[in-house]
Amino acid sequence: MVTSAYPVVRLKIERRSNHPWIYQKMVEKPAERPRPGSVVDIVDATGRWVGRGFYNGHSRIALRVLTERPEEAIDGAFFARRLAAAVSLRREVLGLDRVTDAWRVCHAEGDGLSGLVVDRFGDTLVTEYFSAGMFRQREAIRSALDALFPGSKHYAFAEEHVAKQESFDFRAGPAPEPIVITEHGLRFRAAPGSRHKTGFFADQRDNRRRLAEFCAGRRVLDLCCNSGGFAIYAKALGGAGEVVGLDIDREVLALAESNARLNRARLRWVEADLFHWLREYQQGAREPFDVVILDPAKMTRDREQVIPALKKYLDMNRLALGAVRPGGIFLTCSCTGLVDEAQFLDMLRRAAYFAGRSVQVLAVSGAGADHPWLAHVPESRYLKAVFCRVE
Numbered sequence: 001m002v003t004s005a006y007p008v009v010r011l012k013i014e015r016r017s018n019h020p021w022i023y024q025k026m027v028e029k030p031a032e033r034p035r036p037g038s039v040v041d042i043v044d045a046t047g048r049w050v051g052r053g054f055y056n057g058h059s060r061i062a063l064r065v066l067t068e069r070p071e072e073a074i075d076g077a078f079f080a081r082r083l084a085a086a087v088s089l090r091r092e093v094l095g096l097d098r099v100t101d102a103w104r105v106c107h108a109e110g111d112g113l114s115g116l117v118v119d120r121f122g123d124t125l126v127t128e129y130f131s132a133g134m135f136r137q138r139e140a141i142r143s144a145l146d147a148l149f150p151g152s153k154h155y156a157f158a159e160e161h162v163a164k165q166e167s168f169d170f171r172a173g174p175a176p177e178p179i180v181i182t183e184h185g186l187r188f189r190a191a192p193g194s195r196h197k198t199g200f201f202a203d204q205r206d207n208r209r210r211l212a213e214f215c216a217g218r219r220v221l222d223l224c225c226n227s228g229g230f231a232i233y234a235k236a237l238g239g240a241g242e243v244v245g246l247d248i249d250r251e252v253l254a255l256a257e258s259n260a261r262l263n264r265a266r267l268r269w270v271e272a273d274l275f276h277w278l279r280e281y282q283q284g285a286r287e288p289f290d291v292v293i294l295d296p297a298k299m300t301r302d303r304e305q306v307i308p309a310l311k312k313y314l315d316m317n318r319l320a321l322g323a324v325r326p327g328g329i330f331l332t333c334s335c336t337g338l339v340d341e342a343q344f345l346d347m348l349r350r351a352a353y354f355a356g357r358s359v360q361v362l363a364v365s366g367a368g369a370d371h372p373w374l375a376h377v378p379e380s381r382y383l384k385a386v387f388c389r390v391e
Contacts, residue, residue: 021114051068100183129156129170179191218291219289236264292323313351328390
């Protein structure tokens, strides 16, 4: 039996898993409930000590296990060790500093820090809190980051729905000005504090470069182009001919045009709903594109809405396939973590059938290696990117 100064939370079950999430229904209600985000010791139904982590009686995920070592305290030194290991992976193993100055420093469960995401954009670190526990440890986290990135600027935030679910109140400070970052020799403005994740989609870095290899002299259509990543890679790195980037959001299209100018790339940007635009484009019997990219925003965070999300994916992929010339390349993506790879590929099969097209899958990819996931925590593996040839 381990003695500890931490409050003890007991499970209703015998723990036979090393998954860091333990749900509310598996946890006994403590006689004196710790504050949301408190560090606690976890004892299972047999009385065995099984871990230490954050407790939140208001969250569906009641416990987030951070360590299974009884001697390991959850303190400043703990966060310094975990974050140093995460940075070592990116710098020493992956060599990302040779490629870019924009990479994910910490990918939550993938780096053993459930509820914490940190991205680096040049000399600015952007921290996103997904749990009350990580929010309560914000000073220790910042101190560890300062030691790893001396002189860096900081911006931190939490999405409103997360703060509400986790019962913590956090108001982000003023957003920094967009930061110019470099990736594979191209330049982009990252915009922390915008409504588009932490400011830039670094997870698609490898997929953007791979897509560029198919684009020399080709006509390219980038649907849901956001800040123009795929479109600009296609033109500036891939040597594409005509490139059209389409998005419904005027704000991100302005950022995309700014990014195009940074790279001296001439592209055409279209503000439109992709469903209406694709239907009109095909009804007009206009020339199809050699390469089409479809990378929409996350469809749902709710397990009850997965089927409607798949239906929407089906509709947009069916229409997008109709814009690809025979023999052309189609890259279709999903960042909805609740839709797994098998479901997404089955959706693509059905979309091809309804579009009257044959899809030859060339590769199935995901996020870059700076977004690692643990084999026993597949929830961290959220991004799917399927490269196809269409007939």
